[in-house]
Amino acid sequence: MLINQSFISEIKAIIASSKDKAIRAVDNQRTLMYWQIGKRIFEEEQNGKDRADYGKYLTEYISKELEPQFGSGFSKRQIELFRQFYRMFPIANALHSQLSWTQYKFLLRVENQEQREFYIAETVKNNWSSRQLERQVYSNLYERLLVSNNKEDVLAVARNEKQPSDAKEIIKDPMYLEFLGLKREASYYEKDLEQAIITHLQEFLLELGNGFSFVARQKRIHIDGDEFFVDLVFYNRLLQCFVVIEIKTDKMTHQDIGQLQMYVNYYDRIEKTPAENPTIGILLCADKNDTVVKFTLPENQKQIIASKYELYLPTEQQLLDEVSKELGNFEDNEEEK
Known part of the structure; x- marks a missing residue:
């Protein structure tokens, strides 16, 4: 039978x-x-x-x-x-x-109440394991999101009280990729970093942020007889848009930003549907110059983000420095009110 x-x-x-x-x-x-x-x-x-x-x-x-x-x-x-x-x-x-x-x-x-509430909300929402929670705290997730957001928005997104309207509300800078196992002092090609990301895709999705799903690697696109290859393509269900990532294992240049902008324009005009939001482009680089990014792109643009990657989690002193910097920013903002 x-x-x-x-x-x-x-x-x-x-x-x-x-x-x-x-x-x-x-x-x-x-x-x-x-x-x-x-x-x-x-x-x-x-x-x-x-x-x-x-x-x-x-x-x-x-x-x-x-x-x-x-x-x-x-x-x-x-x-x-x-x-x-x-x-x-x-x-x-x-x-x-x-x-x-x-x-x-x-x-x-976690002594700070707002930080604690943030990590509790994220753990519940994303069903983090104990190891995932521990890594996110040690990687200074809360402070990294505060770099381009205010406390109220960070907590509101974590608690599902509001949907993110800006990619910077969920995408981090820098990104910590210690789980790839690559040595900082070793030389490696962009394809090596890309392969390591694919091998550790689950961890990379966690580092990327909420709502990401993998779409393609080395996505071939044809533009008037020329072929180009996008390193990584993701989709974010919260932002409801494609997210294309270009990898640079050295310092970014304005040409790199221009290339990424072309890929973003292609996805906006060819791949996305009318119901979807504009494509986001992330330039994941070993080093970056924020001023070059600022002057290469139009003012107030929200589609291109340059994010530096680190191959090691921050040290305790780096965490303390980051917290001190954020407290200083908060005090400055209070004085301006």
């Missing part, structure tokens, strides 16, 4: 889905348990607030009582995390079931 294999595949899918839901349910209960423990610790601390060392004594005592029976998950350090968890997220109904305890534990390191 022959049985359709799709029947077995459906059963396997049911099993996999049920297992995933069970794991999520267990982790959600664990997160709520830690929150409740943190709440009780905080309440007990308040009762003994006349004793300056009561908090330290309390966490040590709880750990001494629980760790022998329940294991290292109730060490003094973990107990302190439970207390911090409650104090940072004091409303139980505001906790997200989509976030795991591992993700919440990592978010405790």
Whole structure:
């Protein structure tokens, strides 16, 4: 007797889905348990607030009582995390079931509330894994988006309160491509970088931003008998437009911008439908001169973006410098009001 294999595949899918839901349910209960423990610790601390060392004594005592029976998950350090968890997220109904305890534990390191809200919204919206969330925080995603946007727009897009109307609201500069495994000091051709991106396409889509899907590589276009090849073509469902990317492994020139502009014009006039928005062009380069970009393109144009790529995640000092720069920009803007 022959049985359709799709029947077995459906059963396997049911099993996999049920297992995933069970794991999520267990982790959600664990997160709520830690929150409740943190709440009780905080309440007990308040009762003994006349004793300056009561908090330290309390966490040590709880750990001494629980760790022998329940294991290292109730060490003094973990107990302190439970207390911090409650104090940072004091409303139980505001906790997200989509976030795991591992993700919440990592978010405790993000002290700025607006940053924390941004990463929570992005994690929920994009179903990020713990590793993806961690990478986005370490790659300074929030600060990179603030370079060309204000805080309100960045948070609104993350929370789905508004759709991005400008490519700069979701495209980052610089882009961090450490997942490609290329050495900064090594020499390589543009085709090598392109191949590495294709090999790590899932990670590259995550770095590109929300709503991107892959369309083609080395897309051949014919213009009056001449052939040209576009390095990478994507489509963004949020912006509802094609996104063409040209790769340059050295410093960009005004000729590079002109070539990309030609590809953007081609897609606008030949490929896009009347219902779609104008094509976006990204010049992904090892180095760039913003002034050259400014004077090569018309004022207030929004279709061409030059983005520098980095092969390593920023260091802690680079992150601190970026945060200081953004705080300085914010203070300047406040003084101008």
